[in-house]
Amino acid sequence: MCSENHVWERRWHPLLLQWVVYASHRQKRPWNGQKAETLENVAPTYDPCCNLCPGNTRISKIKTPNYSGVYVFDNDHPGLSLNAPTKLEKPHGIYANQPAVGIARVLCYSDQHNTTLTELEPTAFENVVAAWQSQTSALSTIPQVSNVSIFENKGKICGVSNEHPHGQIFGTDFTYTSIEHHLDAAENFNKTHGKVLFQEIINSEQLDGRRIICENEGAISFIPYFARYAFEVYISPKKNYPRIDLMPDSEVSQFTEILRQTLIKLDNLWHMSFPYLMKLHQAPVDNGDYRNFHFHIQIYPPLRTPNLQKHLGAIEIGGQNFHADTSPEQSARVLNETNNTHYKVSLSN
Structure with a gap:
C-alpha cells in the first residue's frame, strides 16, 4: 500500500543491501515519551571558554591561533592516532583484532562562535568545501591512511x-563498514547491469521527481526512495567522481550551491538550527580502482517533528532493519515548500 501520505511497505536500500520497513501512519500515534529540547541558546560571537575560538588555550595547553575563516588542527583527544599500538595481544578462541591506526583532525568552519555551516556566506561556505578537498588530498599522501x-x-x-x-x-x-557495503553493492551492480549504481539511483529519482529537493546542471539533492530518517537527504554531483578532491572546480561550485541550499531549507523547515549527522561518502585513497563508486553526502537528521526524536527500538537494533515512521515523498514535499532564503535573513529584513 503506497501513496504520498501513506506508505506501508518494505523498500530495498540498494547501497546497504537491506530492507527498510515503512509504516508512515505511525507518525500520528499518541506520544507520551520524552520530547527533544530544541530551544536555541543565544551564543556570543566569541566565547572565552571555547577551545575552538581564536586565541584561546585548549585543554591540551596548546593555544589556538587568531585565525579567521577555516582552521584545521590535529584533535587534542583523538580516537585514532598514527602512534596507536600495533603489537596487540591475540584474543582467545574465534575472536580477532587488528590495530586501529589513523589520524583525527578538527575542521573549524569559522572563527565566529555563534554561526553554523548553514549560515555561512557563500564564499565562506565554499572555503569549507575547499578544505574538505584539500584535507582528502593531504591525508591520502600519508602511507598509513x-x-x-x-x-x-x-x-x-x-x-x-x-x-x-x-x-x-x-x-x-581501514574502511568503514558503510563504505564497504557501498563498494560491494556498486561493484556487483556494475557486473550485473554494466552501470554505475548511484547514477542509476539519481536517474530513478529524476524519473519520479517527487523526492528531489534542489537541482542544477551539475548537482542534485533528494530524499531517497529508501530513506530511513524523516528528512534524510543525499547531495551528489550528477557526474561520477569517486572522491570530492577529484571533482573539477566548475562542478564543485555547482555541488556547493546545492549543498548550501539544501541545508538552508532544512533550517527553514521549523525555523531552527536544524540538528543533523552529516557524512561525506567517498572512495578509499589507496590507489584502488573505484570507478563505480559515486561520491555523495548523506545527512541523517534525528528529528521527525520539531520536538520528537527518532529513537531506534529493540527490533531495529536487534533485527538490523530500520522501521521508518514517515513517507519519503511526504517529507520531500514539506521540505520543498520551505523558502530558499534562510529564515534569519528573512526576519532581519
Whole structure:
C-alpha cells in the first residue's frame, strides 16, 4: 500500500543491501515519551571558554591561533592516532583484532562562535568545501591512511560537546563498514547491469521527481526512495567522481550551491538550527580502482517533528532493519515548500 501520505511497505536500500520497513501512519500515534529540547541558546560571537575560538588555550595547553575563516588542527583527544599500538595481544578462541591506526583532525568552519555551516556566506561556505578537498588530498599522501572520512555532528541532541561550528576528519588504515557495503553493492551492480549504481539511483529519482529537493546542471539533492530518517537527504554531483578532491572546480561550485541550499531549507523547515549527522561518502585513497563508486553526502537528521526524536527500538537494533515512521515523498514535499532564503535573513529584513 503506497501513496504520498501513506506508505506501508518494505523498500530495498540498494547501497546497504537491506530492507527498510515503512509504516508512515505511525507518525500520528499518541506520544507520551520524552520530547527533544530544541530551544536555541543565544551564543556570543566569541566565547572565552571555547577551545575552538581564536586565541584561546585548549585543554591540551596548546593555544589556538587568531585565525579567521577555516582552521584545521590535529584533535587534542583523538580516537585514532598514527602512534596507536600495533603489537596487540591475540584474543582467545574465534575472536580477532587488528590495530586501529589513523589520524583525527578538527575542521573549524569559522572563527565566529555563534554561526553554523548553514549560515555561512557563500564564499565562506565554499572555503569549507575547499578544505574538505584539500584535507582528502593531504591525508591520502600519508602511507598509513587508506580511507578519509569527513563528517559533522550538529546540535546538542546529536551529542555535540562544543557548539562552535566545526566538523571532523578521520584518516584511517581501514574502511568503514558503510563504505564497504557501498563498494560491494556498486561493484556487483556494475557486473550485473554494466552501470554505475548511484547514477542509476539519481536517474530513478529524476524519473519520479517527487523526492528531489534542489537541482542544477551539475548537482542534485533528494530524499531517497529508501530513506530511513524523516528528512534524510543525499547531495551528489550528477557526474561520477569517486572522491570530492577529484571533482573539477566548475562542478564543485555547482555541488556547493546545492549543498548550501539544501541545508538552508532544512533550517527553514521549523525555523531552527536544524540538528543533523552529516557524512561525506567517498572512495578509499589507496590507489584502488573505484570507478563505480559515486561520491555523495548523506545527512541523517534525528528529528521527525520539531520536538520528537527518532529513537531506534529493540527490533531495529536487534533485527538490523530500520522501521521508518514517515513517507519519503511526504517529507520531500514539506521540505520543498520551505523558502530558499534562510529564515534569519528573512526576519532581519
